[in-house]
Amino acid sequence: MTTDALIIAAGYGTRIAGISASKPLTPVAGVPLIERGIAQAAAAGISRVVVVTGHRAEELEAFLAALAPRIAIEIVAERLADWSMPNGRSVIAGAARISGDYLLMMADHLFERSILERLRGEGAPDRGVTLAVDRRLDNPLVDPDDATWVRLGEGGRISAIGKSLTQYDAVDCGAFLATPELARAIEAAIADGAAGSLSDGMQRLADAGRAATMEIAGAWWLDVDDPHFHAIAEAQAPAYFR
Incomplete structure (x- = not known):
């Protein structure tokens, strides 16, 4: 199983700017989001994390440099020159620092450890990416106005993914087991004229039958x-980060 993770942490975080100037460093019950994410990845068996930085990069990178020895995990910072670009560009930049498969996580998402533990074991030759999905479409912890929706096909494969889907079966949880195919798919989508979002690459793999899912089973x-x-995070997260 993979021992690498890639965390996207380059964006501005407009909707949370009133709480914190740096989204990844926003504290949740006294612990920054990025630290909680890295700590859960480490608890799930990850030993090396690449963090793609951008907005307020120097501040975040200084924090990461101090965090690595404190929690005994290797952290590599990869800075984007233009962090206003779609998030697929972060995947391309970060994946270039990883030689094989990796857990892909969003810096503003929190996960129960069991999701990441199970996802690490989902690798198989018949897939280029595996996405953790939640089939609870009425989950009150999901923002329907901001969610990325997933339409499922045969065998739980992704047939369509995006924020604008009107027919869907699950919601994207923001955690992936990615192979090098994902970054290549994003690059190919850009070459064909797409903006370069992560969903652009995911859809390309889905079209090729290479995008699988893992249902999180209520986690x-x-x-x-x-x-x-x-x-909500302030109230609920401490129960899952012990």
Whole structure:
């Protein structure tokens, strides 16, 4: 199983800017989001984390440099020159620092450790990526206005993915087991004229039958994207980070 993780932490975080100037460093019950994510990855068996930085990069990189020895994990910072670009560009930049498969995580998402533990074991030759999905479409912890939706096909494969889907079966949890195919798919989508979002690459793999899913079976996760969900994180996250 992979021992590498890639965390996207380059964006501005407009919706949470009133709470914190740096989204990855936004504290949740006294611990920054990025630290909680890295700590859960380490608890799930990850020993090396690449963090793609951008907005307020120097501040975040200084924090990561101090965090690595404190929690005994290797952390590599990869800075994007233009962090305003779609998030697939972060995947391309970070994946270039990893030789094989990796857990891909969003810096503003929190996950119960069991999700990451199970996801690490999902690798198989018949897939280029495996996405953790939640089939609870009425989950109150999901923001329907900001969610990335997933339409499933035969065998739980992804047939379509995106924020604008009107027919869907699950929601994207923001955690992936990625192979090098994912970054190549994003690059190919850009070459064909796409903006370069992560979903652009995911859809390309889905079209090729190479995008699988792992249902999280009721496990806890949360996208901490605005003050409302930050308040929920403050109340609920400590129970899952012990």
